[in-house]
Structure formats: structure tokens, C-alpha cells
Amino acid sequence: MRSARPKDFRSIPTATGGVARLACARLRELDRDVKAVLSKAGLTLAEIDNPTARLEVRTQIKILNFAAQELRDNFLGFHLARSFDLREIGLAYYVMASSEKLADALRNAERYSRINTDGVRLRFKLGGTAEISIEYVKVDRGSDRHQIEFWLVTLMRMCRQLTDSRIAARRVKVRHSRAGSPVTFKSFFGTDVEYDADSDRIIFPALIASLPIVGRDTYLNKLLRRYAEEALASRPELRASNRSRVEKIITPLLPHGRAELSEVARQLGMSSRTLSRKLRDEGVTYAEILDKLRSALAKRYLIDRELPVSEIAWLLGYQEVSSLTYAFKRWTGTTPTKFRLTDSVRGESERPAGIQAVP
Numbered sequence: 498m499r500s501a502r503p504k505d506f507r508s509i510p511t512a513t514g515g516v517a518r519l520a521c522a523r524l525r526e527l528d529r530d531v532k533a534v535l536s537k538a539g540l541t542l543a544e545i546d547n548p549t550a551r552l553e554v555r556t557q558i559k560i561l562n563f564a565a566q567e568l569r570d571n572f573l574g575f576h577l578a579r580s581f582d583l584r585e586i587g588l589a590y591y592v593m594a595s596s597e598k599l600a601d602a603l604r605n606a607e608r609y610s611r612i613n614t615d616g617v618r619l620r621f622k623l624g625g626t627a628e629i630s631i632e633y634v635k636v637d638r639g640s641d642r643h644q645i646e647f648w649l650v651t652l653m654r655m656c657r658q659l660t661d662s663r664i665a666a667r668r669v670k671v672r673h674s675r676a677g678s679p680v681t682f683k684s685f686f687g688t689d690v691e692y693d694a695d696s697d698r699i700i701f702p703a704l705i706a707s708l709p710i711v712g713r714d715t716y717l718n719k720l721l722r723r724y725a726e727e728a729l730a731s732r733p734e735l736r737a738s739n740r741s742r743v744e745k746i747i748t749p750l751l752p753h754g755r756a757e758l759s760e761v762a763r764q765l766g767m768s769s770r771t772l773s774r775k776l777r778d779e780g781v782t783y784a785e786i787l788d789k790l791r792s793a794l795a796k797r798y799l800i801d802r803e804l805p806v807s808e809i810a811w812l813l814g815y816q817e818v819s820s821l822t823y824a825f826k827r828w829t830g831t832t833p834t835k836f837r838l839t840d841s842v843r844g845e846s847e848r849p850a851g852i853q854a855v856p
Contacts, residue, residue, distance in 0.1 A: 510616025510635050514545070514552035515585060516647050519577045520564040521545050527568065534563045554616030554636050554644075561643035572679065574643030578650035579685075583658060589613055590655070592725050593710075595718035599660055600706035603629060606652075609725045611732055617648065626667065627706045630698035635738040637780065638697075639789070642673050645697055652699060653686060660708040667702055670694035672793060693796040695748075739765075739775045743786055748794070751814035758783045792828040795821070799837045806833050 524531045532542055538559035544550050545560075552560075565573040583590055589609040596602040603621040606629075610619045618632040629652055631645060638645075649669065657664060665687025671694055678689040686699075746764050750756040761783070762772040776783055791813050798809040810821040825833050 510554040510614070511551040512554050512557055512614035512616060513587070514550065514557060515613070516574075516577065516644060517552055517557040517560040518545060518548070519581055520561055520573065523573075523577065524564055524567065529567050534560065534567050537563045554614060555640070558636070558641045558644050561647075562640075565643055572646070572681070574645070574647035575650055575682065575685075577643075578647040578654065583651070583655060586613065586651075588721065588725055588728060592718065592721045593655065594659055594712045595714045595721060596659075596710050597713050597715065597718075598706065598710060599656060599708045600627070602655075602659055602710055603627075603706070605722070605725075606655075609729060612725065612728045615732055619652075623703060623706050625703060627701040627703050628698055629701075630696055632697075632741065633738075634741070635779070637740075638672055642675075645671060645673070649697065649699060650685065656701075656705070659710045659712070660705075661711045662705075662708060664701065664705050664708075666699050668700040670696055670698050670700070672697055691800070693793050695793060695797050738779055739772065740779055740781055740786060743772075743776070743783065744790055747787060747790055751791070751794075752812050754814055754816075756787060756814055788824075791824065795825055795828070795833065796836070799833055802837065809833070 521531050521535070524534060531545075535541060535545055538556050540552070540556060540560065544552070561573060565571065570576060589606065589612055592605045592609055593602040596605055600621075600623055603619075607619045607621045610617065616634055616636045618634055620628075620630040620632065622628045622630070631648055633641075649671070653666065656662075667688065668691065669682075669686045669688060670691045673692065675690075675692050678692070682690045742765060743761055746761050747756045750760060758772065759769050762769045765772060767775075773783060776786070795809060795813060798804050798812060799806075804812075806821070807818050810816075810818045813821060815821045815824070822832055825831070825836070829836060831839075
């Protein structure tokens with residue numbers, strides 16, 4: 498049964514639905530019941546078969562999750578991203594493909610990706626490294642693995658195809674968990690994927706930003722960007738979710754013991770009651786956000802072997818190491834010390850700067 502939609506439909510993140518349609522095509526190729534999978538996600542065959550119909554991003558995530566279960570493919574997003582034609586992305590792809598340099602292409606991706614989906618924000622930053630990050634807007638990041646992995650793989654493929662270079666990432670970070678780092682992921686990205694991280698991002702040597710785009714065309718790019726601006730203007734603007742705003746405020750407050758609901762609400766310019774209500778509307782509580790953020794940060798900090806456990810406890814807002822140990826055992830079933838000693842937690846090795854070939 499389809500759930501009722503909120504009155505302000507414009508506030509719901511949507512996407513062109515390309516990823517969901519790729520998953521349905523895979524189901525059909527393997528003679529699986531597409532209708533049954535769509536029904537679980539509250540969608541019909543008519544809706545998925547209409548290429549002009551946009552889908553709610555949360556519905557697309559559900560379709561990917563149910564399709565992965567049906568196909569028994571725990572890496573469905575990764576596999577879908579490896580095999581589709583990048584031109585299917587549409588206008589945003591062609592704007593990138595006609596750009597001058599990779600840095601220009603990634604800045605265009607940052608600006609025009611919202612044409613395809615307004616539930617995902619791409620960010621590009623160039624400094625000591627070149628970084629592409631992905632942020633979710635009004636979408637529960639915790640509900641997803643396949644869509645985020647699809648986009649990370651797709652971005653990597655685009656960087657390689659547009660520059661005709663076998664570049665490798667220096668680091669790849671994702672916020673969700675997996676048991677170890679799959680060999681196929683390391684082979685594709687050229688580095689181990691860091692799970693339970695504080696963000697979703699690909700980090701490259703800064704040098705790759707200056708690589709020329711093989712199909713660069715200044716005049717075509719100018720024309721396409723004009724079309725892209727028109728398409729962008731037709732999309733409604735979405736504000737970041739209250740959950741993501743809360744997460745950004747909490748982290749610097751933790752070491753000072755000030756990560757209270759009242760303080761976060763004050764910084765957001767609202768009352769504690771109003772913030773609690775807004776978070777409930779997004780299906781989460783302040784306590785849940787705080788707990789999950791502490792868990793992710795604890796794992797991230799423990800990977801840095803230079804940080805003593807006592808300092809990590811302070812960074813997370815715990816007065817005693819025993820409090821961190823108790824919480825960490827609840828999160829993972831083990832202690833911080835044992836977690837740090839496991840084979841899955843390795844010290845980082847510094848990679849040389851420059852372009853690296855994928856093994």
C-alpha cells in the first residue's frame with residue numbers, strides 16, 4: 498500500500514530514477530519478478546517504465562535494496578555503475594565532457610548534478626588534494642549503501658573516461674559499514690575503501706585536476722551550460738535536512754561537553770522542542786543522531802593510531818575512558834583497544850603524489 502505523501506511535495510528530494518531503472522533492467526535480464534520488487538517500494542511498472550517520471554530518492558534507495566535482496570547481490574550499486582553507458586546521465590555528463598580540464602568538469606558536476614537528483618549534492622574542493630564529496634539532502638544516509646556506491650564508482654569512471662587516464666584515488670571514504678574492504682573495490686579505486694568514515698568522498702592527488710578533457714570544446718561547453726542553467730532554474734531549491742545540520746554542529750561541541758540538544762537548537766535559532774519536532778518529522782531523534790555520530794567518529798579516530806584512547810574519549814565528549822569503552826562495546830561488540838588491533842584496521846601508508854595506475 499502506498500504511503501501518503503506530504504502536502505509540500507516540492508520539499509521531497511527526487512531523481513530522474515536512472516539508477517532504479519538500471520536495477521529493474523538487471524532484474525528483467527535475469528528473469529526476476531520486477532513487479533513484486535517495485536510493489537515492496539510502493540511503485541508500479543507504469544511509473545518505472547515512464548522515462549520522464551521522476552522518483553523520490555528514498556523510493557529509489559528502497560528499489561535498490563529490494564533488488565539487491567532479490568538478486569542476492571550485496572554489491573549491486575557497484576556492479577550497476579561498472580556496466581552502464583555514462584552518456585545515459587544526460588546533459589550534466591555532456592557539460593563535463595566538453596569542459597577544458599578535469600577541475601572544470603568537476604566544478605560543472607558540482608553545479609549541475611541537481612538536474613539529475615536534488616537529494617544528492619556533489620562537492621569539489623581543490624587544495625593540497627582534489628576531493629569529490631557527496632552529501633545527502635533530506636534523505637536518510639543510513640538507509641543506503643547501493644546508491645552511494647553507485648555514484649562513487651560512476652564519478653571514478655567519469656574522471657578516467659574524460660581524461661583517458663587510469664588514475665587512482667589516494668583515499669576513498671564512505672559512511673556506511675561493510676565487513677572488511679572488498680578486493681574488487683580496492684582493485685577498482687586503487688586503494689582500500691575506508692568504511693564507517695565521517696563523510697562520503699574520493700580524494701585524489703591535486704595534480705589530476707589539471708588533466709585535460711579529451712573531448713574539450715569551448716564553444717559547445719558554453720552552449721551546453723546555457724541549457725543546463727535553464728534546466729537548473731526549473732528545479733526547486735531544497736534546504737539541507739535538519740539532521741545533516743545537527744551533525745555538523747555536534748562534532749565541534751563534543752570535546753567541550755556541550756553537545757546538548759538545547760545548545761544545538763540555540764545555534765540553529767530554534768527552541769529544543771521545535772528542533773525535536775523537526776527531527777521526528779525526518780524519522781530520527783536527537784539522541785539517535787548523537788549516538789550514531791559518536792560511533793562513526795570513534796571508529797574513524799581509532800584508525801589513526803597516533804591518537805590515544807583517552808584523547809578519543811575526550812574528542813567524543815566522554816569524561817572517562819570507561820564510558821567510551823562501554824559505548825563502543827554496545828556499538829561493535831568489542832573494545833576500542835581490540836578494534837584497533839584487528840586486521841581490518843591498518844595504519845595509513847603515505848602515497849606518493851602524482852597520478853597512479855590502478856593495479
